[in-house]
Amino acid sequence: xxxxxxxxxxxxxxxxxxxxxxxxxxxxxxxxxxxxxxxxxxxxxxxxxxxxxxxxxxxxxxxxxxxxxx
Amino acid sequence: xxxxxxxxxxxxxxxxxxxxxxxxxxxxxxxxxxxxxxxxxxxxxxxxxxxxxxxxxxxxxxxxxxxxxxxxxxxxxxxxxxxxxxxxxxxxxxxxxxxxxxxxxxxxxxxxxxxxxxxxxxxxxxxxxxxx
Numbered sequence: 001x002x003x004x005x006x007x008x009x010x011x012x013x014x015x016x017x018x019x020x021x022x023x024x025x026x027x028x029x030x031x032x033x034x035x036x037x038x039x040x041x042x043x044x045x046x047x048x049x050x051x052x053x054x055x056x057x058x059x060x061x062x063x064x065x066x067x068x069x070x
Numbered sequence: 071x072x073x074x075x076x077x078x079x080x081x082x083x084x085x086x087x088x089x090x091x092x093x094x095x096x097x098x099x100x101x102x103x104x105x106x107x108x109x110x111x112x113x114x115x116x117x118x119x120x121x122x123x124x125x126x127x128x129x130x131x132x133x134x135x136x137x138x139x140x141x142x143x144x145x146x147x148x149x150x151x152x153x154x155x156x157x158x159x160x161x162x163x164x165x166x167x168x169x170x171x172x173x174x175x176x177x178x179x180x181x182x183x184x185x186x187x188x189x190x191x192x193x194x195x196x197x198x199x200x201x202x
Binding site (some may be wrong): 029053 | 093
């Protein structure tokens with residue numbers, strides 16, 4: 001499969017309140033496991049994984065639009 | 071974006087135990103749940119993008135557990151306890167096979183074949199009956 005990389009500005013991500021809660025809860029628990037990673041890296045891991053399994057539909061749509069335009 | 075993958079692992083003792091989970095790396099998952107379960111979870115979650123998998127006595131997920139997701143997976147745990155893990159596995163995949171290849175209404179439809187597995191019908195009905 002030919003994966004296409006896409007850069008995301010973490011400050012530009014729009015999440016619903018429920019998604020924000022899930023990301024915050026996941027981040028909190030993730031930091032307990034991966035103690036030596038930065039906040040930014042942890043945030044990337046969480047957003048990437050949730051996107052993959054289809055749980056950030058708004059962001060997914062934004063990214064698909066961008067991919068089509070590029 | 072990051073290529074790292076984490077696993078949410080829960081070993082519930084009862085139906086109220088849904089917040090008792092932790093986040094693991096793959097190495098920790100092997101230590102916690104054993105190599106076989108860890109490999110199956112890796113294939114299902116990290117490679118096939120499933121949300122969660124239940125292999126008695128563990129629920130392993132790629133996102134934190136919500137009550138609804140937990141209830142769904144806990145139903146599979148109960149089914150595995152009642153039928154035994156081997157019988158559950160055989161009946162589960164046999165039902166999917168029949169749905170996908172032979173049942174007129176669900177033929178060649180991955181999702182419909184999955185949603186019409188009797189174990190899944192029960193699990194979704196438990197999940198849907200949960201009121202927030």
